[in-house]
Amino acid sequence: MMDEEAGTETTPQESLREEKVSPDNVSHEKVIHENVTHDNINRDPSAQTANKAAEFKKVTMQITGMTCAACAARIEKGLGKMGGVKEVNVNFAMERASVTYDPAEIKVPQLEEKVEKLGYGTAKETADLQLIGMYCAACANRIEKTISKLPGVTSSNVNYALETARVEFNPAEVTIADIQQRVEKLGYQAIPKQEPGKEAEHRERAIARQKLKLGLSILLSLPLLWGMVSHFAFLSWIWMPDVLMNPWVQLAFATPVQFVVGAQFYVGAYKALRNGSANMDVLVALGTSAAYFYSLYLTLDWAAGANDGMHHTPSLYFETSAVLITLVLLGKLLEALAKGRSSEAIKTLMGLRAKTAIVIRDGEELSVPVEQVIKGDLVVVRPGDKIPVDGEVVEGASAVDESMLTGESLPVDKRPGDPVIGATVNKNGSLKIRASKVGQETALSQIIRIVEEAQGSKAPIQRIADVISGIFVPIVVGIAILTFLVWYFLVAPGDFAHALEIGIAVLVIACPCALGLATPTSIMAGSGRAAEFGVLFKGGEYLELTQNIDTVVLDKTGTVTQGKPSLTDVEPFNVNEQQFLGWMAAAERNSEHPLAEAIVAGAKERGISLGQSDAFEALPGYGIEAEAGGRKLAIGTRKLMHKHGILISDNVYKRMTELEQAGKTVMLAAADGQYAGLVAVADTIKPTSASAVAGLKALGIETIMVTGDNERTAKAIAAGAGIDRVFAEVLPEGKAVIIRRLQQEGRKVAMVGDGINDAPALAVADIGMAIGTGTDVAIEAADITLMHGDLNHILAAISVSRKTMRNIRQNLFWALGYNAIGIPIAAFGLLAPWVAGAAMALSSVSVVANSLRLQRMKG
Numbered sequence: 120m121m122d123e124e125a126g127t128e129t130t131p132q133e134s135l136r137e138e139k140v141s142p143d144n145v146s147h148e149k150v151i152h153e154n155v156t157h158d159n160i161n162r163d164p165s166a167q168t169a170n171k172a173a174e175f176k177k178v179t180m181q182i183t184g185m186t187c188a189a190c191a192a193r194i195e196k197g198l199g200k201m202g203g204v205k206e207v208n209v210n211f212a213m214e215r216a217s218v219t220y221d222p223a224e225i226k227v228p229q230l231e232e233k234v235e236k237l238g239y240g241t242a243k244e245t246a247d248l249q250l251i252g253m254y255c256a257a258c259a260n261r262i263e264k265t266i267s268k269l270p271g272v273t274s275s276n277v278n279y280a281l282e283t284a285r286v287e288f289n290p291a292e293v294t295i296a297d298i299q300q301r302v303e304k305l306g307y308q309a310i311p312k313q314e315p316g317k318e319a320e321h322r323e324r325a326i327a328r329q330k331l332k333l334g335l336s337i338l339l340s341l342p343l344l345w346g347m348v349s350h351f352a353f354l355s356w357i358w359m360p361d362v363l364m365n366p367w368v369q370l371a372f373a374t375p376v377q378f379v380v381g382a383q384f385y386v387g388a389y390k391a392l393r394n395g396s397a398n399m400d401v402l403v404a405l406g407t408s409a410a411y412f413y414s415l416y417l418t419l420d421w422a423a424g425a426n427d428g429m430h431h432t433p434s435l436y437f438e439t440s441a442v443l444i445t446l447v448l449l450g451k452l453l454e455a456l457a458k459g460r461s462s463e464a465i466k467t468l469m470g471l472r473a474k475t476a477i478v479i480r481d482g483e484e485l486s487v488p489v490e491q492v493i494k495g496d497l498v499v500v501r502p503g504d505k506i507p508v509d510g511e512v513v514e515g516a517s518a519v520d521e522s523m524l525t526g527e528s529l530p531v532d533k534r535p536g537d538p539v540i541g542a543t544v545n546k547n548g549s550l551k552i553r554a555s556k557v558g559q560e561t562a563l564s565q566i567i568r569i570v571e572e573a574q575g576s577k578a579p580i581q582r583i584a585d586v587i588s589g590i591f592v593p594i595v596v597g598i599a600i601l602t603f604l605v606w607y608f609l610v611a612p613g614d615f616a617h618a619l620e621i622g623i624a625v626l627v628i629a630c631p632c633a634l635g636l637a638t639p640t641s642i643m644a645g646s647g648r649a650a651e652f653g654v655l656f657k658g659g660e661y662l663e664l665t666q667n668i669d670t671v672v673l674d675k676t677g678t679v680t681q682g683k684p685s686l687t688d689v690e691p692f693n694v695n696e697q698q699f700l701g702w703m704a705a706a707e708r709n710s711e712h713p714l715a716e717a718i719v720a721g722a723k724e725r726g727i728s729l730g731q732s733d734a735f736e737a738l739p740g741y742g743i744e745a746e747a748g749g750r751k752l753a754i755g756t757r758k759l760m761h762k763h764g765i766l767i768s769d770n771v772y773k774r775m776t777e778l779e780q781a782g783k784t785v786m787l788a789a790a791d792g793q794y795a796g797l798v799a800v801a802d803t804i805k806p807t808s809a810s811a812v813a814g815l816k817a818l819g820i821e822t823i824m825v826t827g828d829n830e831r832t833a834k835a836i837a838a839g840a841g842i843d844r845v846f847a848e849v850l851p852e853g854k855a856v857i858i859r860r861l862q863q864e865g866r867k868v869a870m871v872g873d874g875i876n877d878a879p880a881l882a883v884a885d886i887g888m889a890i891g892t893g894t895d896v897a898i899e900a901a902d903i904t905l906m907h908g909d910l911n912h913i914l915a916a917i918s919v920s921r922k923t924m925r926n927i928r929q930n931l932f933w934a935l936g937y938n939a940i941g942i943p944i945a946a947f948g949l950l951a952p953w954v955a956g957a958a959m960a961l962s963s964v965s966v967v968a969n970s971l972r973l974q975r976m977k978g
Contacts, residue, residue, distance in 0.1 A: 180215065733747065
């Protein structure tokens with residue numbers, strides 16, 4: 120293929136990139152950025168004026184994916200042809216591209232885009248920041264927009280529910296410190312994301328401070344609330360101390376609530392307005408200030424009247440401002456507690472980690488924190504202990520409970536050479552393991568990272584809420600002012616107090632908190648619950664897209680089948696089965712062939728003790744010859760039987776053909792020159808595959824099997840699993856072609872596989888699902904990882920997606936419907952401000968509570 124713009128040949132990398140975004144080959148080397156100015160000597164002023172492009176900039180980008188000097192030349196040529204680019208120099212050895220360009224004509228993102236179109240990548244850094252000081256979805260919206268506008272920022276994603284920001288940026292143009300400073304100018308704090316445990320401590324401290332403020336606010340607001348009771352005729356029987364009706368006493372109670380407890384709302388409102396935006400703080404500060412200062416005016420007016428002998432106590436609204444602040448704080452506290460519960464999955468996974476490890480250093484056993492274990496350390500794991508890191512057994516034998524990772528309830532035997540996984544439990548024997556993956560490299564850490572990223576990501580549906588949240592507050596302020604004016608001039612002319620009260624109710628009931636929480640809390644709860652089932656979504660977009668799947672394409676080996684051969688049929692001739700299989704196992708135990716291992720494992724499963732063979736010889740293409748149990752054995756193909764002149768009846772050959780047509784490998788056996796029987800070995804179907812396929816059919820989802828195996832075996836396996844459509848003898852790249860063909864038919868396709876050869880198809884599919892027991896490459900290419908290798912988890916993934924999206928739609932309907940109904944009710948004067956405040960708090964809590972229902976989903 121030819122690249123029309125660059126006029127050069129398109130590489131395979133570029134072709135793949137057109138189909139699916141390539142993996143992020145990130146390099147963290149900093150790049151250089153400087154200004155370059157043309158020499159303007161001997162130029163006349165008019166020339167200088169006409170040539171404002173005299174100021175150029177120079178950017179040095181780190182390039183990924185180059186394999187030879189021809190790549191460097193290609194990039195140079197491609198970038199050099201772009202308008203506004205003056206000079207390009209690509210250094211293949213250092214993998215850098217220095218570009219001098221005119222910022223008036225071209226921007227750095229366009230240069231990066233061109234590099235990617237040429238089939239390569241540019242290094243970017245990703246920063247995870249913890250945000251402090253957000254009070255509503257509008258805060259998150261404003262931070263996200265501001266960060267996105269910084270030069271060099273490729274993308275920013277602020278999650279209000281998690282109070283985090285993930286920023287992808289080009290270190291050539293912006294640093295983490297720049298991002299932090301810009302966030303601080305907005306009135307918030309951004310600190311590098313800490314370990315989940317430390318974040319939990321920070322959250323707990325923040326909640327403790329909120330509880331203290333709420334306690335003080337309740338203590339001071341209750342007397343005012345008590346005083347308000349006297350306004351209701353049906354509660355006039357309640358005893359009311361006269362002192363509580365004194366305006367000065369009410370002022371004394373309300374002022375600390377307004378300016379000490381409520382200071383956070385004034386600070387937040389000031390910072391928001393200073394940056395040309397508005398948030399929940401603006402609404403609360405406006406509403407409570409209006410009530411407080413109007414009441415203060417009436418108090419001062421009353422005091423002046425008292426001096427003149429006119430001692431009529433006015434109707435004050437101090438309780439309105441104080442109770443509103445109390446209710447808002449209560450709502451935020453309940454919301455914070457509920458949000459903490461929505462990330463329980465992370466806490467559960469963190470709790471699986473071992474805290475300490477016993478390592479051998481300088482010949483001594485030392486107990487150290489697991490964080491201090493390094494690659495290559497020899498680690499001792501005693502019976503009952505958690506294995507602290509991923510590694511390989513070098514000494515000892517034991518059974519290990521791997522249910523936390525594989526879902527398999529039976530312990531797995533481990534001997535020297537076998538891999539072990541951190542956080543699994545050593546049951547009965549002592550093991551020594553060589554640490555191979557530590558810290559963030561371990562399987563558990565990778566699972567935690569995937570869950571965290573999924574919880575912090577946005578589903579496409581959230582864009583609706585983001586757009587509405589961004590314009591909501593100014594609209595509400597406008598509605599509140601209009602409501603006040605209509606009541607003051609038209610409905611109840613001159614009744615300032617009543618008009619003000621109704622305006623405050625409109626301001627308070629319309630806080631957009633529920634709208635901002637609608638999507639992220641559901642994503643957090645849904646993806647967290649899915650992780651408990653062993654289904655890892657890599658992001659909110661995949662959680663949303665999975666609901667639309669109508670076609671599932673399954674790889675055969677390791678996906679529909681066990682992925683390793685097992686003994687399926689034993690048919691002895693003129694000898695009992697136990698003795699026959701004992702001969703077979705004794706002869707085959709010296710062979711490393713997978714078929715031999717299947718026979719030995721089958722004998723063990725049937726409780727047959729393995730004897731020893733006195734002689735053994737492997738005959739490539741034929742089978743084996745051995746002596747065991749005092750007999751001379753020949754085990755293998757038809758050719759081996761012919762070689763030894765073994766007489767075999769036509770019925771045996773007929774049976775052999777039947778088994779082979781069922782996709783099995785058949786071995787014939789002879790003992791002392793006489794036919795003794797046959798055994799068949801096959802890669803058997805997983806016990807759960809047939810039920811999973813039936814479940815998919817029940818949902819109206821077509822299931823297709825694609826394999827590189829021969830057609831006869833493929834059809835036999837498909838029939839056993841209940842799969843109607845099969846593509847056999849397909850090369851790895853052919854799997855991706857089949858996926859595209861199905862997509863062209865308008866289907867939404869999920870590909871499920873476990874091997875390196877499945878990676879292209881996983882990348883092309885609408886949703887790629889990797890079996891977690893498979894290869895790292897397949898898992899990296901997939902959008903969803905099914906940790907337990909059970910195909911029923913495909914059903915679980917689809918179910919979680921559908922239930923989560925239904926939950927999000929319920930939340931959005933409630934949040935939008937609440938405001939659509941609440942604002943008119945308040946505007947018609949049917950809600951007191953404190954009732955509006957309670958309703959506002961309830962809306963946020965109800966949305967989070969609805970999201971938390973997802974934590975009770977059945978797998």
